[in-house]
Amino acid sequence: MFTSASSSGRKILFTCVATGVVVALLISSLQFLMSWHKREVKYDTLISDVQHYLVSYFADLKATTDQLQPLTLNSCQHVAADLTSRAAFxxxxRAFLLIKExxxxxSSATGPMNTALKxxxxxxxxxxxxxMALLPGTPMMPDKPxxxxxxxxxxxxxxxVFTSLNINLTPYLLYTSRQEDFDGIALIVGNTVLSTFSSHLMTLNELTDTPTREASVEGVPLKIRLYGNSWTYTDLWYALMLGCMAGxxxxxLCYYINSIRMRPGKEILTAIKRNQFYVVYQPVVETKTLKVTGLEVLLRWRHPTVGEIPPDVFIHYAEAQQLIVPLTQHLFELIARDAPALQKVLPVGAKFGINIAPDHLHSESFKDDIRRLGASLPRHHFQVVLEMTERDMxxxxxxxxxxxxLHAAGFEIAIDDFGTGHSALIYLERFTLDxxxxxxxxxxxxGTETVTSPVLDAVLTLSKRLNMLTVAEGVETPEQAKWLRDHGVNFLQGYWISRPLPLDDFLLWLAVSHTPRW
Known part of the structure; x- marks a missing residue:
């Protein structure tokens, strides 16, 4: 037996080390590829922005010069005022010059003149x-290209029409935070180069580095080159660090699963028999008044040797071992045990949120389990809300x-953790939910500038159109609570209100009235 245990331990150790190395390599590679791809996308966006800016600018300039072309038929005295006005706006x-023969x-800057364009x-x-041509300076500004x-x-x-332009045509974005993402940029006309590498004009031969991106500007003989690195040592170092941590x-985790949770099915059934599971209650408040209108029941597992086991761990194991039904049945028993005490402190109609897995919903015992749950609770006191998870379709x-x-039997239905599963929108389309x-x-x-905020706005709009009440989970700050209140969310739940509490602590919390105030 000891020899077998020792051999099994070595296998577990080898498996865990191999798993860690594979995960480290995988995560490092993925992170490095993500950094590389992100940098490539930024380069594409930057060169596209510069190109679009210059195309638009020269198109507008062409439209202006087309309006100035008829002025070449007149004398300077007749058109000087109009020419100066056009240049000012x-x-x-710098200046428009009318050319004849x-x-x-x-000139819009100096008035009448008689100088060969060459x-x-x-x-x-x-x-x-x-x-086009790039100039080291003009007569009025000899030191500015x-x-x-x-x-x-x-x-x-x-x-x-001849036009001289200030050299700050390069868009403002070159001097913003994007500058850290590349080395420099160059505008090329013929063999002359204007770049961020020098304050003076350069020749094409002086650009020794290979450009990351190159583009032409439609309508004018102008090219744009972008210089930068496809990857940096910082990217590599960060990928390696992240990979090591993940490994x-x-x-x-592999060691934990293999050594502690080698027989999850038996462990769960043993834990049920030995009353290692217990329930905690997290209050749910009405958004405008912050009064407690209900609670969510959450199952916890205190293992005698391992200690507290995270819910996501044992619930996933229960589902994998097809033990979610007996585990939920045990949860119903724990709820029924605490219900008389909760009846004394919660008002009539208080919402009683209970998580139901799809495997239990489709099991043969579901209706009988729900009937027993309803019969075990104080009659006509709690409004049970069954929260459907999205782990399975x-x-x-x-x-x-x-x-x-369920609706006919007086139960309400909620979709839990909306947006995290693969079936959220399908749920809303197919089923009647409360x-x-x-x-x-x-x-x-x-409060952060991410792509999530507009998604949240869309979720709230969708819920209103479907006449569904909304509950915000994980509210941790008053700023979040205020935003949710202002956007019409009906109920709040989270650490800003209270963390999940065992029965005695929950009863004490209600008695002391720890709910925050606006």
Whole structure:
């Protein structure tokens, strides 16, 4: 026997170590891939934002210059005021110059002039409809780089509009928090480069690094390059740390399951016989008045050697071992034992929330179990609310008939932990339910800028349209409670009200009236 136990212990230890290593490698790989993918998505979004900004900007600039093209037919004295006005109200424009026969004869900045365009910007080709150049400076701002763009007049040869632009065309987002996600960005016109790497213009050969992303700007001869790293040592270190932690937890959990819970079915039945299970009660209050209107009954297991076993652990084991029905039947017995004491402190009609697993709902003994539960409680005092969990799918036709029977028998039905299971919306579509219990995951998101808040708004809107009362689980702060009250949630439940309490503590809590106030 001892040899067998020793051999079994070595196998368990080896299995747990192997499990921990596999989980560590898996979690590390997944975390690293997630970090890499997140960075790739950010790069795609950033290059797309810059590209969209520049396309939109140059489209607006083209529309403005199209309106200025007819002015090339007039003298500078007649059009100077209009030209200056256009420049003043055009974003990032230093000056508009009117060109006739390759000669600049009017400027929005200096007025009349007579200078060959080639003398101003030799790189521009006026034979093209649109051409661009990057300049180290302009006569009025010689130390500040500028971008020059030429728009040809479609009717007059060698005529058009020349525009000099401030170099801060790069969108504001380059200088926000996104800057930590990449190394730099470059705007390229021909062989000239304007980048975040230098305050002066560079040549294309000076960009030695390989760009992470590259894009063209439609309508103009301009390219954008984004530089950054696909991954960093910080990503690798964080992935390794997370993997090690997950591996340790997985190894310990494996050891716990194999050494302590090797025979979960027998342990659960033994615990029922030895009264190791007990119930705790968590009050539920009406949102506006914060008065106690009911409670939720929760089952707990105090093991004589292991100590307190988390509910998720033993409930999952009970379901896996097909022991959820006797476990729930034992819960009903514990409730019936405490019901007379609760009757003395809770008002008539107080809600009595009890969790029911789908396996029990579809069992042969369900109706008899419910009848015995109803008969064991004080007559016409409590309103029992059966809370359906989402671990398994309900059988549609059978569940519909059972729900009709329960309503006819005076029981109410709630969907518990809404949004955590795979069947939440199907439940709402197929069945007639009385309460919707919002999972604590949605409540924790209140006050944070996550994608959860709009989902919670949608859940509340849906419940109102379905005429379902809502119960918020896991309310821990007054800010959460106030938000829920303001958004029409009917009932609150959570540590802000009270943690789950054994019967004696619950009775004392009610007597002292520890409920918070608005």
């Amino acid at each position: 055009s974003l990032n424009v 390759n000669t600049a004869f009017c 003398a101003l910007v030799p790189a521009l080709d006026t034979r093209k409809k649109i051409d 500028a971008m020059a763009i030429w728009y040809q007049n479609p009717l007059l040869p060698e005529s058009g 340790i937890v997985a190894g310990l 309900l059988k549609h036709q059978e569940a519909t008939k059972l729900f009709e029977w 309460y919707l219990k919002i999972d604590r995951g949605f409540i924790n998101a209140i």
